[in-house]
Amino acid sequence: MLPGTRSPLAWVVHLSVVLLVLLWTLPTAGLLVSSFRDKDQIAVSGWWTALSTSSQNLVFRAPAGEGEEIVDGRYVLTGSVLEGPGGGRVSAFGFSSRAPAAFAPGETAELKDGVRLVVTGDGAFELSGAESFAGTRGQRIFYTAEVPPRFTTANYANVLTAAGLGRSFLNSMTVAVPATVIPILIAAFAAYALAWMRFPGRALLIAAVVGLLVVPLQMSLIPLLKVYNSVGQAFGFDPKSYIGIWLAHTGFGLPLAIYLLRNYMAGLPREVMETARVDGATDFQIFTRIVLPLSFPALASFAIFQFLWTWNDLLVALVFLGPQDDKLVLTGRLVNLLGSRGGDWEILAASAFVSIAVPLLVFFSMQKFLVRGLLAGSVKGG
Amino acid sequence: MEQLWTALFTIVAGIAGAALYFWGSNWLLDRVFPAHAGDRSAASRNIARAALIRPWLFLGPALIALGLYLVYPVFASIWLSFHDRGGQGFVGLANYRWLVSDPGFRESLFNNFLWLLMVPAASTFLGLVAAALTDRIAWGNLARSLIFMPMAISFVGAAVIWKFVYDYRGEGSEQIGLLNAVVVAFGGVPQAWIAVPFWNNFFLMVILIWIQTGFAMVILSAALRGIPEETIEAAVLDGASGIQIFLRIMVPQIWGTIAVVWTTITITVLKVFDIVLAMTNGQWNSQVLANLMFDWMFRGGGDFGRGATIAIVIMVLVVPIMVWNIRNARAEAGDR
Numbered sequence: 153m154l155p156g157t158r159s160p161l162a163w164v165v166h167l168s169v170v171l172l173v174l175l176w177t178l179p180t181a182g183l184l185v186s187s188f189r190d191k192d193q194i195a196v197s198g199w200w201t202a203l204s205t206s207s208q209n210l211v212f213r214a215p216a217g218e219g220e221e222i223v224d225g226r227y228v229l230t231g232s233v234l235e236g237p238g239g240g241r242v243s244a245f246g247f248s249s250r251a252p253a254a255f256a257p258g259e260t261a262e263l264k265d266g267v268r269l270v271v272t273g274d275g276a277f278e279l280s281g282a283e284s285f286a287g288t289r290g291q292r293i294f295y296t297a298e299v300p301p302r303f304t305t306a307n308y309a310n311v312l313t314a315a316g317l318g319r320s321f322l323n324s325m326t327v328a329v330p331a332t333v334i335p336i337l338i339a340a341f342a343a344y345a346l347a348w349m350r351f352p353g354r355a356l357l358i359a360a361v362v363g364l365l366v367v368p369l370q371m372s373l374i375p376l377l378k379v380y381n382s383v384g385q386a387f388g389f390d391p392k393s394y395i396g397i398w399l400a401h402t403g404f405g406l407p408l409a410i411y412l413l414r415n416y417m418a419g420l421p422r423e424v425m426e427t428a429r430v431d432g433a434t435d436f437q438i439f440t441r442i443v444l445p446l447s448f449p450a451l452a453s454f455a456i457f458q459f460l461w462t463w464n465d466l467l468v469a470l471v472f473l474g475p476q477d478d479k480l481v482l483t484g485r486l487v488n489l490l491g492s493r494g495g496d497w498e499i500l501a502a503s504a505f506v507s508i509a510v511p512l513l514v515f516f517s518m519q520k521f522l523v524r525g526l527l528a529g530s531v532k533g534g
Numbered sequence: 535m536e537q538l539w540t541a542l543f544t545i546v547a548g549i550a551g552a553a554l555y556f557w558g559s560n561w562l563l564d565r566v567f568p569a570h571a572g573d574r575s576a577a578s579r580n581i582a583r584a585a586l587i588r589p590w591l592f593l594g595p596a597l598i599a600l601g602l603y604l605v606y607p608v609f610a611s612i613w614l615s616f617h618d619r620g621g622q623g624f625v626g627l628a629n630y631r632w633l634v635s636d637p638g639f640r641e642s643l644f645n646n647f648l649w650l651l652m653v654p655a656a657s658t659f660l661g662l663v664a665a666a667l668t669d670r671i672a673w674g675n676l677a678r679s680l681i682f683m684p685m686a687i688s689f690v691g692a693a694v695i696w697k698f699v700y701d702y703r704g705e706g707s708e709q710i711g712l713l714n715a716v717v718v719a720f721g722g723v724p725q726a727w728i729a730v731p732f733w734n735n736f737f738l739m740v741i742l743i744w745i746q747t748g749f750a751m752v753i754l755s756a757a758l759r760g761i762p763e764e765t766i767e768a769a770v771l772d773g774a775s776g777i778q779i780f781l782r783i784m785v786p787q788i789w790g791t792i793a794v795v796w797t798t799i800t801i802t803v804l805k806v807f808d809i810v811l812a813m814t815n816g817q818w819n820s821q822v823l824a825n826l827m828f829d830w831m832f833r834g835g836g837d838f839g840r841g842a843t844i845a846i847v848i849m850v851l852v853v854p855i856m857v858w859n860i861r862n863a864r865a866e867a868g869d870r
Contacts, residue, residue, distance in 0.1 A: 161776065162670075162671075165667050165670055165671060166671060168663075168667055169664075169667050169668055169671060169674075169677050172660075172663075172664055172667070172677070172681060173677050173680050173681060176680060176681045176683070176684065176744065176747070176748075177680050177683070178712065179695045179696060179698070179699050179712070179744070180683070180684070180687070180695055182695075182698060182699065182712055183694065183695045183698050186698065194710065195710070196708060196710075197708055197710065198708070198709065198710050198711075198712070198715050199710070200712075200715075322538060325538065325541070326538060326540070326541040329541060329545065330541055330544055330545050330548065333545055333548070333549065334545075334548055334552075337548070337549060337552045338552065338595045338596050338599060339596060341556055341592040341593070341595070341596070342592060342593045342595075342596035342597075344592060345588075345589040345592035345593050346593075349585075349588065349589040349592070350585075351585075351586065351589040351590075354589075355864075357593070358863070359860050359863065359864060360600075361600075362859050362860050362863040363856050363859070363860050364600060364604050364605070365859065366801050366852050366855055366856045366859060367604050367608065367849070367852070367856075368801075368804060368805050368824075368845070368848045368849060368852055369805060370805065370807075370824055370827050370828075370844075370845045370848050370849075371604075371607050371608055371611050371845050371846075371848070371849050372603055372604060372607035373607075373827075373828075373831060373841075373845070374607075374610075374611065374614060374831060374838050374841050374842050374845065375606065375607040375610030375611055375614065375842075376602075376603065376607060377831075378610075378621060378838070379602075394540070394541070394544070395544070398544070399599070399603075400603065402599055402603075403599045403600065403602060403603020403604060404603060404604070406596055406599055406600055406603075406604075407600070407604070410596060434560070434564065435560075435588055435592075436556070436557070436560040439592075460686055463688070464687070464688030464689065464690075464691070465688075466688070466689065466690055466807075466808045466811070467807055467808065467828070470828075471831075482688075483688050483689075483690040483691070483808070486690045486691065486694060486812070487690055487808075487811060487812050490693070490694065490697070490812055497698060497701075497710070500694055500697075500698070501694075501698070503694075504691050504694040504695065507688065507690070507691050508686070508687045508688065508691040511686040511687065511688070512683070512686055512687070514686065515682075515683065515685070515686035516679075516683075519679065519682070523752055523756075526749065526752055526753060527752075527753060527756050
């Protein structure tokens with residue numbers, strides 16, 4: 153847009169934007185990469201090394217005699233220290249924690265009592281001694297493994313079942329969808345009245361809606377909690393219900409809904425409505441047949457806002473749905489995991505991505521409406 | 535699964551109910567005051583009366599919901615702030631007196647002011663820079679999309695993402711957190727960033743700035759495009775440089791939008807709760823008002839009096855912006 157931007161300056165611009173984009177995407181990318189990494193690898197190396205071979209110092213405890221054979225009068229135990237999938241190569245081994253990498257693969261280590269240990273590069277070990285290994289605690293074998301990059305979807309399978317994330321996903325859906333639809337219905341009618349009907353007090357109501365736009369949620373929590381509790385007590389049902397949270401989200405979302413929709417509807421061409429009125433259409437008919445279909449872009453904008461907001465909300469869900477395990481939404485589950493599994497990055501990373509997958513999908517598929525809604529909601533105020 | 539059916543059923547029932555209400559009440563109104571009555575004067579009188587009532591039918595559900603969920607709580611909170619923890623006994627100004635002397639509240643207020651100073655300024659500034667830069671390049675749309683993306687991520691999700699960036703391992707072991715890895719690569723000493731009092735506030739703020747910059751960028755980018763070409767062309771003819779044009783010609787023309795972005799982010803900052811709860815839960819001197827309020831709401835069975843008092847403080851901080859917004863909206867309505 154600015155003129156006079158050629159050669160060196162243009163490069164500076166490109167580089168700055170690349171830097172900005174990197175800063176803004178790297179944190180997310182890091183967690184995304186980690187969510188597909190093996191959990192042992194996450195703990196020992198940065199996600200940026202995910203594509204390179206990592207070396208890990210590990211310990212393997214040989215079985216205490218099971219599977220041993222007698223070869224040439226000596227008891228021999230064989231097996232592999234590299235268990236499980238993924239594999240890798242052993243680059244060094246040892247038999248005590250003081251010198252865990254004392255021997256190269258293929259060398260023979262002499263332990264006490266004439267016991268000999270050989271570990272080869274592919275992880276196979278052979279432990280032999282004059283006496284049976286049965287009854288011992290099992291010889292510990294220290295080794296350094298060169299592990300190739302490994303990617304897995306096991307973390308996701310794990311969190312969706314064991315960590316209760318599948319359940320929370322359903323809960324979030326159950327909260328977010330009705331909490332998006334209900335306010336749209338209510339707000340659309342109110343917005344039409346505020347945009348196209350003449351009645352005393354209209355300007356005051358519009359000002360009130362603008363004022364309510366910024367009332368902090370925190371104001372409402374305690375009084376409403378009290379109302380919910382007493383209503384629940386009076387009628388004998390659980391005050392922490394889905395209906396309760398739908399209505400709460402409706403109340404909190406209404407000012408923005410009414411504001412956005414009213415602004416949009418007020419900008420619709422007056423002639424269309426007047427023609428319809430001359431033809432004998434009532435307000436109700438004008439609203440349902442003309443205004444509502446024409447307002448689709450504004451309805452879509454608000455729907456996206458409200459869906460993102462209700463899906464991402466933690467506070468309202470904690471207060472009105474409660475922290476019980478079976479009612480936890482995704483955000484609440486994530487906070488719990490941060491507390492209880494704070495160091496298990498494979499769990500946290502996969503869980504975080506389960507929780508942000510839906511909003512990201514909505515974001516990238518409907519960005520156009522989101523931007524339009526933002527502009528309608530903000531620029532006009534200036 | 536059963537739960538999804540319940541939700542689906544409720545949506546259908548809700549829509550049907552709402553449709554029935556709006557359609558039914560309108561039908562009833564047209565029946566009571568028919569527009570095609572016998573003589574002409576009766577008909578026009580009926581139309582006039584129906585026109586008086588109909589707006590309130592359209593507005594009814596919205597007004598009830600707004601009243602219950604937003605207006606009533608303001609007054610109830612004020613009332614509660616003068617009562618004890620259960621909301622029964624009147625205690626006068628005791629909650630406010632407690633508030634002024636409470637070190638936790640002072641810490642939160644101080645931190646909130648830090649947030650209010652830093653986050654709107656940084657987000658707006660970075661958003662403006664991003665908007666100005668991405669407008670000038672071919673792949674600007676892609677870049678904007680990526681910078682805007684964190685907007686879709688929940689505060690809790692963002693907290694997890696950044697906790698991973700700030701992850702700390704003891705000195706000497708390999709760092710898996712990006713920030714510490716960079717620090718170590720440059721020969722520094724790794725830190726447990728979110729546990730360093732005072733400075734940890736700024737590391738938490740980075741998360742919100744990261745989220746809000748995209749918002750600021752999108753709106754400011756639209757405002758920049760709305761600037762009349764002539765003003766810029768005139769500046770070019772006068773020999774102004776690119777940066778001069780940006781600072782002297784373009785920025786002054788979008789002050790209004792910058793103010794809107796600034797105040798919108800300010801409101802978000804005042805309500806920020808999830809980030810602090812997920813990252814530190816107020817430990818290491820990082821408490822903020824919203825989290826303190828949540829804490830009191832449930833601590834030891836909940837102290838509604840003190841919780842409501844903290845909510846009032848948040849509300850008082852919001853009021854100036856509210857008044858300013860209403861005045862703007864009214865001025866704009868007057869222009870139409």
